[in-house]
Amino acid sequence: MIxxxxxxxxxxxxxxxxxxxxxxxxxLLLGRKHxxxxxxxxxxxxxxxxxxEAERLGxxxxxxxxxxxFRGDKHVTDDDPLTAAxxxxxEKGIAVISMHTNLDCAPGGVNDVLAExxxxxxxxxxxxxxxxxxxxxxxxxxxxxxxxxxxxxxxxNCPGLRYVEGGRPVRRVAVGxxxxxxxxxxxxxxxxxxxxxxxxxxxxxxxxxxxGLNLIDAGHFETExxxxxxxxxxxxxxxxxxxxxxxxxxxxxxxx
Numbered sequence: 001m002i003x004x005x006x007x008x009x010x011x012x013x014x015x016x017x018x019x020x021x022x023x024x025x026x027x028l029l030l031g032r033k034h035x036x037x038x039x040x041x042x043x044x045x046x047x048x049x050x051x052x053e054a055e056r057l058g059x060x061x062x063x064x065x066x067x068x069x070f071r072g073d074k075h076v077t078d079d080d081p082l083t084a085a086x087x088x089x090x091e092k093g094i095a096v097i098s099m100h101t102n103l104d105c106a107p108g109g110v111n112d113v114l115a116e117x118x119x120x121x122x123x124x125x126x127x128x129x130x131x132x133x134x135x136x137x138x139x140x141x142x143x144x145x146x147x148x149x150x151x152x153x154x155x156x157n158c159p160g161l162r163y164v165e166g167g168r169p170v171r172r173v174a175v176g177x178x179x180x181x182x183x184x185x186x187x188x189x190x191x192x193x194x195x196x197x198x199x200x201x202x203x204x205x206x207x208x209x210x211x212g213l214n215l216i217d218a219g220h221f222e223t224e225x226x227x228x229x230x231x232x233x234x235x236x237x238x239x240x241x242x243x244x245x246x247x248x249x250x251x252x253x254x255x256x
Contacts, residue, residue, distance in 0.1 A: 002239055004061055004095045005033040007040065010238045011063065011231075015099050015106035019132050024101045025067045030086060031095025037061045040235060042228045043247035044221060046096050050247055051088035057245050060094060063231055065110070065224055067098040103227060104134055110177040110227045111136040117155050117226050118196065120173055126183070126190055135183055137174045137192055145170055145194070145214045152196060156222040159255045164205045166213040168193040177223040184208050184215065198223050221251035 008028050020026050039059035043050045046068035054062050076086045103109045115123045120138025127133040148170040149163045174187040179199035187195050194214040208215035232244050
């Protein structure tokens with residue numbers, strides 16, 4: 001019988017804990033490591049709706065990107081809507097494993113998947129000479145920013161996106177799933193003309209335009225969700241008899 005620990009070890013092989021940021025919380029965050037697993041649900045977030053989905057599908061484990069415990073919670077009660085979902089998982093006997101910044105930085109992880117989805121070639125880690133790191137850089141045939149932004153929207157199924165023009169064509173692109181607006185100066189210094197990320201603040205858009213960087217905010221969910229397909233593929237290869245499901249729950253943000 002496959003156990004929670006068996007799956008955790010396979011995920012550590014993909015995205016070692018040593019790759020995580022110091023502030024992060026990853027690994028087995030809810031449940032018993034020796035519990036048997038017949039089915040796994042892969043999702044970006046561990047919400048109450050995902051717990052219900054996992055129960056309906058007969059899954060004993062949920063694997064997420066975003067940590068189920070992250071804010072330094074001091075209690076888990078049904079009086080607190082922000083922690084009540086933890087009870088749903090525990091009471092249903094569903095364990096939760098979260099792979100967050102370690103999966104962002106790992107070779108083949110979140111940002112390599114994002115780079116591949118956007119067709120980048122000759123990809124490298126922003127930190128020169130490193131095999132792991134948060135930002136990926138790659139090349140594309142030259143195009144205009146509006147055309148590339150439309151391509152990003154299509155490839156990531158974005159309901160909408162925001163961008164600012166830096167006054168240059170798109171040729172050398174950096175990507176950072178989730179919130180990587182603080183890397184504007186670093187990707188410019190590395191020779192990039194465009195950055196695709198999410199959660200961009202107003203002043204970061206203004207700075208990028210002034211500095212000459214094309215900046216695209218394609219959405220936090222949309223830039224990270226493609227990694228769920230990778231997790232399913234890796235677990236299928238490691239555990240051929242395991243029932244694997246991709247969560248049907250999408251981004252909670254709506255656009256008018």
